[in-house]
Amino acid sequence: MSTTSMKDVARAAGVSVGTVSNVLNRPEAVAEDTRARVQAAIAELGYVRNDSARQLRAGRSRNVAIVVLDVANPFFTDVVRGAEPLVDSAGGVVTVCDSGEDLAREQRHLEILEEQRVLGLLITPVDESSAERLARLTAHDIPVILVDRGAGRYPHCSVAVDDVHGGRLAARHLVELGHTSIAFFGGPPTIPQVADRLAGCREVCEEAGVRLDTYASASLNAEGGRASVDQMLALSDAPTAIFCANDLLALGALQGLTMRGVKVPEECAIVGYDDIDFAAAAAVPLSSIRQPRAQLGRTAAQLLFDEVAEGSGHTHRNVVFQPELVARASTVADL
Amino acid sequence: MSTTSMKDVARAAGVSVGTVSNVLNRPEAVAEDTRARVQAAIAELGYVRNDSARQLRAGRSRNVAIVVLDVANPFFTDVVRGAEPLVDSAGGVVTVCDSGEDLAREQRHLEILEEQRVLGLLITPVDESSAERLARLTAHDIPVILVDRGAGRYPHCSVAVDDVHGGRLAARHLVELGHTSIAFFGGPPTIPQVADRLAGCREVCEEAGVRLDTYASASLNAEGGRASVDQMLALSDAPTAIFCANDLLALGALQGLTMRGVKVPEECAIVGYDDIDFAAAAAVPLSSIRQPRAQLGRTAAQLLFDEVAEGSGHTHRNVVFQPELVARASTVADL
DNA sequence: GACCCCTCATGAAACGATTCAATAATGCCG
DNA sequence: CGGCATTATTGAATCGTTTCATGAGGGGTC
Numbered sequence A, B: 001m002s003t004t005s006m007k008d009v010a011r012a013a014g015v016s017v018g019t020v021s022n023v024l025n026r027p028e029a030v031a032e033d034t035r036a037r038v039q040a041a042i043a044e045l046g047y048v049r050n051d052s053a054r055q056l057r058a059g060r061s062r063n064v065a066i067v068v069l070d071v072a073n074p075f076f077t078d079v080v081r082g083a084e085p086l087v088d089s090a091g092g093v094v095t096v097c098d099s100g101e102d103l104a105r106e107q108r109h110l111e112i113l114e115e116q117r118v119l120g121l122l123i124t125p126v127d128e129s130s131a132e133r134l135a136r137l138t139a140h141d142i143p144v145i146l147v148d149r150g151a152g153r154y155p156h157c158s159v160a161v162d163d164v165h166g167g168r169l170a171a172r173h174l175v176e177l178g179h180t181s182i183a184f185f186g187g188p189p190t191i192p193q194v195a196d197r198l199a200g201c202r203e204v205c206e207e208a209g210v211r212l213d214t215y216a217s218a219s220l221n222a223e224g225g226r227a228s229v230d231q232m233l234a235l236s237d238a239p240t241a242i243f244c245a246n247d248l249l250a251l252g253a254l255q256g257l258t259m260r261g262v263k264v265p266e267e268c269a270i271v272g273y274d275d276i277d278f279a280a281a282a283a284v285p286l287s288s289i290r291q292p293r294a295q296l297g298r299t300a301a302q303l304l305f306d307e308v309a310e311g312s313g314h315t316h317r318n319v320v321f322q323p324e325l326v327a328r329a330s331t332v333a334d335l
Numbered sequence C: 001g002a003c004c005c006c007t008c009a010t011g012a013a014a015c016g017a018t019t020c021a022a023t024a025a026t027g028c029c030g
Numbered sequence D: 001c002g003g004c005a006t007t008a009t010t011g012a013a014t015c016g017t018t019t020c021a022t023g024a025g026g027g028g029t030c
Helices: A006-013 A017-025 A032-045 A051-058 A074-089 A103-115 A128-139 A163-176 A192-208 A222-233 A247-259 A277-281 A293-313 B006-013 B017-025 B032-045 B051-058 B074-089 B103-115 B128-139 B163-176 B192-208 B222-233 B247-259 B277-281 B293-313
Strands: A064-068 A094-098 A120-123 A144-147 A157-161 A181-186 A211-216 A241-244 A269-274 A287-290 A318-321 A324-326 B064-068 B094-098 B120-123 B144-147 B157-161 B181-186 B211-216 B241-244 B269-274 B287-290 B318-321 B324-326
Touching: A006 A017, A006 A032, A017 A032, A051 B051, A051 B103, A064 A074, A064 A103, A064 A293, A074 A094, A074 A293, A074 B094, A094 A103, A094 B074, A094 B094, A103 A128, A103 B051, A120 A293, A128 A144, A144 A293, A157 A293, A163 A181, A163 A192, A163 A241, A163 A269, A163 A287, A163 A324, A181 A192, A181 A222, A181 A247, A192 A211, A211 A222, A222 A241, A222 A247, A222 B277, A241 A247, A247 A269, A247 A277, A247 B277, A277 B222, A277 B247, A293 A318, B006 B017, B006 B032, B017 B032, B064 B074, B064 B103, B064 B293, B074 B094, B074 B293, B094 B103, B103 B128, B120 B293, B128 B144, B144 B293, B157 B293, B163 B181, B163 B192, B163 B241, B163 B269, B163 B287, B163 B324, B181 B192, B181 B222, B181 B247, B192 B211, B211 B222, B222 B241, B222 B247, B241 B247, B247 B269, B247 B277, B293 B318
Parallel strands: A064 A094, A064 A120, A120 A144, A144 A157, A157 A318, A181 A211, A181 A241, A241 A269, A269 A287, B064 B094, B064 B120, B120 B144, B144 B157, B157 B318, B181 B211, B181 B241, B241 B269, B269 B287
Antiparallel strands: A287 A324, B287 B324
């Protein structure tokens, strides 16, 4: 079944290809009956527009790419969901690319996306290494919006969440509940998010004269949370509250405490970060710091379309959202 | 910055466009020094291939689309991750489209994907309504692979998991542990997966002479699990074990039981379904039925490429995988 | 009836790559 | 040195749209 083209439709309807094109793109410029005839031909032949040809002419695609560190991470999937409606209504499709935190894969994806002349892309880069290539994309008129990275330090628009403030919120909550000794569960301190959250937490602790112990596990998952709990409980005067750099650590911590018979929150309180769906679904619902994830995606997409619309007269914007505390049973018993 | 084309490169290198094309596609057919000259020109001008033009000529894209019911569902993200490497190594990109279980969005996506002449697509359709359109895609030489749906009932290849068997595994496990009364937590029975899992469970229970109560909550999430626990505990002779149609229900059930002080697994055992990452991370690690999700994606992608390669001589294949039981602390205390 | 204005439809020229038959250049053999 | 492969390069045709200058036909006005 060789593809039917506009030429076939034109022949069947007894008009020129120009007219068929008009029916598709500016139907109001075509006389009533001609339009009907063409549409009938389209339906009968099962004609489907060839987007490659369209794009070739237009010079760019209407697809938006989003390059994430991990498709399975709820943070990113929510960002994707936030961005999708806007792209949809612009007649495009969202291409989700998973870099898997692997620089080589990220680069390959960027290469291909550039070849595809995507309308623009939202990206959380693995690290700084891609800065140059991203700059080149922008130079080639492909807007790049940074998600949760490098706000203001690069020649791109960006959306981010104030992680330092998130750290403050968590610490303040625990301090207000009367805790005088807090543990921070984090991962490799090279991760900026983790460092920021800790910074905000430390700020509040110092101000309140509260003791702060930090634990760094190999990775930010449940296993890491369990391991840190083991370490922590080995102390004779273990802290009475834990602030985890993300919810996975928090779930692991909850598991570790449960296995040892430590009651949450009576004997040890937990605050997570991200407020993923599973935080509320945990055996003891987890208090957590919520980031406006969908809004992050929506805003990123909006910035992208703005940049496309404004063209060369565009000025980069860096939008920072504030996170909020969601208190649940893991810190407050009677909830 | 107007885009630089092969023509510009050709001019800069003092060769014809045909030669530039050769350097890109069959470098071995070009003399050493010419190739070097062309490559230098490419680098200097920052030339990037225009994929639209390439596609137009080739007649089809190298991108593979995967249309899922929910990007945030770990089941689908794992399927995506399974499929990605294959697509990658074929030089394509995976376009992830989220239908959000909304038929209209699904149709819109299919429309666009057909216009983009994607290499093929993996899809879990919302319902049967799209059957016709999918058939048309196949007729237009775009292979469609059904994921976890309609095995054998449609003119497409498919991959699926044997849910009836999964139900059997869960029930058998509980029966072997000595339970004589089991609760099945499910959702709307119109969902085929739920019906199959129940069917397998029922089969084993009847055979073993074990009592089986079924609870159907409004939706398959934690909230539903909590609600069903409430209903179940209202009974004077509540079952001592619960088999949940998915892990979200199971997490909700665990939460409900924990809030009421019912000990898991001593007083009530729980088996979930899907073995999502959070199952192992729960306060009491959840026993669950694991589906080979990544393999599902990998196989689906493989079937797609096979179909592309075989062309018209292709025969559809329906691959069914067997799930397996993962026993954890929610059924076996000393684990 | 000459003139002008509208509304529609036309056809050809892009867009940027790939492909392939044709040609040019080179080397080799007898 | 003529003839024949072999190897490198070329140039033009092609893919399917969109766009736009051009023109045909039909009223309406003076």
